Amino acid sequence: MKLTAAQIGFIDNYLKNSGINYIDIRYEMVDHIATDLETKFADCEKSVLQDEDFQNYFKVYMAKNKAQFLTSNKQFAKTARMRAFKLILKNIVRPTSLLLTPLLFIILYKAIAMAGLETVKDILHITYTVLLIAVVLFDKINYKTKTEKFSVVDKMISGCLIGIYVVFVFIRPDKIISDSLWLSVYYTLFIAFITTGAITLLLLSAKYKKQYE
Amino acid sequence: MKNSPLYKGSLTTIIMKLLEENGRMYGYEITQKVKKTTNGELNITEGALYPALHKLEAEGLLDVEVAKVDNRMRKYYKLTESGKKETVNRLEELEEFIRNMQTLVNPKTNPDLQF
Numbered sequence: 001m002k003l004t005a006a007q008i009g010f011i012d013n014y015l016k017n018s019g020i021n022y023i024d025i026r027y028e029m030v031d032h033i034a035t036d037l038e039t040k041f042a043d044c045e046k047s048v049l050q051d052e053d054f055q056n057y058f059k060v061y062m063a064k065n066k067a068q069f070l071t072s073n074k075q076f077a078k079t080a081r082m083r084a085f086k087l088i089l090k091n092i093v094r095p096t097s098l099l100l101t102p103l104l105f106i107i108l109y110k111a112i113a114m115a116g117l118e119t120v121k122d123i124l125h126i127t128y129t130v131l132l133i134a135v136v137l138f139d140k141i142n143y144k145t146k147t148e149k150f151s152v153v154d155k156m157i158s159g160c161l162i163g164i165y166v167v168f169v170f171i172r173p174d175k176i177i178s179d180s181l182w183l184s185v186y187y188t189l190f191i192a193f194i195t196t197g198a199i200t201l202l203l204l205s206a207k208y209k210k211q212y213e
Numbered sequence: 214m215k216n217s218p219l220y221k222g223s224l225t226t227i228i229m230k231l232l233e234e235n236g237r238m239y240g241y242e243i244t245q246k247v248k249k250t251t252n253g254e255l256n257i258t259e260g261a262l263y264p265a266l267h268k269l270e271a272e273g274l275l276d277v278e279v280a281k282v283d284n285r286m287r288k289y290y291k292l293t294e295s296g297k298k299e300t301v302n303r304l305e306e307l308e309e310f311i312r313n314m315q316t317l318v319n320p321k322t323n324p325d326l327q328f
Contacts, residue, residue, distance in 0.1 A: 003283070003285075018308060025263075028263065030285055031241065068258055083271045211279050
């Protein structure tokens with residue numbers, strides 16, 4: 001006996017409304033519940049499970065197991081954040097990144113020497129602001145159009161946004177550092193972090209879409 | 214899962230051993246396999262199984278394959294190359310642990326420990 005597409009959709013909706021937001025874990029939970037239900041009714045003569053039987057079993061099943069799924073979801077979100085952080089770090093220490101970072105430093109240092117500190121600061125501030133707005137808008141549009149969220153991708157976006165916001169709005173090292181050499185170091189590290197984060201995000205997004213769609 | 218830290222500490226090794234034997238498996242299949250093998254003695258709950266699987270995946274020991282099965286998506290787990298090597302290590306470690314425990318719990322079988 002197999003569940004219908006509508007019954008599968010019902011389980012998915014129930015989990016989503018229970019706060020299990022990430023599609024990658026919901027797929028797994030929906031499959032677990034559906035397989036369990038199909039196994040329990042395996043000996044039934046009908047080929048499709050009637051909605052009434054389905055609803056009754058589902059209510060009992062969730063009353064018994066909901067807490068387990070929510071625990072699993074909580075742990076999953078934590079693991080996803082750690083995975084996102086590790087992925088960025090892994091990409092930062094790649095040979096390509098390690099070779100490009102000193103190059104970026106030289107470009108910035110020369111740019112400050114040639115165009116002046118204030119001009120470089122202004123250009124970078126405009127770039128950061130545009131990037132920040134773009135990411136926030138992308139996230140909002142995704143939410144409004146109900147695009148499904150993948151755990152590690154979402155945690156990476158929120159982690160990078162928090163990181164940029166804290167450095168860019170609260171710490172403001174460019175206000176504290178006056179020496180152009182150290183300022184170039186700060187800009188280099190900050191740009192390297194943002195660029196690596198963005199590239200990792202795009203690659204990861206493509207990987208998840210390919211894997212799940 | 215049986216409410217014992219002894220079992221909980223061995224959960225990832227149990228999962229890896231099953232994947233080593235069966236190639237690729239999905240979550241529900243793992244719970245049923247464990248239940249069947251232990252004649253219902255060991256029952257892995259969803260709250261214990263999935264965090265363990267996700268942790269192993271995050272450590273790069275498991276790989277994920279997704280396939281559409283009966284109107285839904287199914288996540289299959291399989292060991293990566295480093296996962297295969299790690300399984301050997303963890304099984305050796307578990308076997309050694311069991312041997313030591315047997316020696317301590319039942320010292321008569323080991324003449325060295327008789328005073």
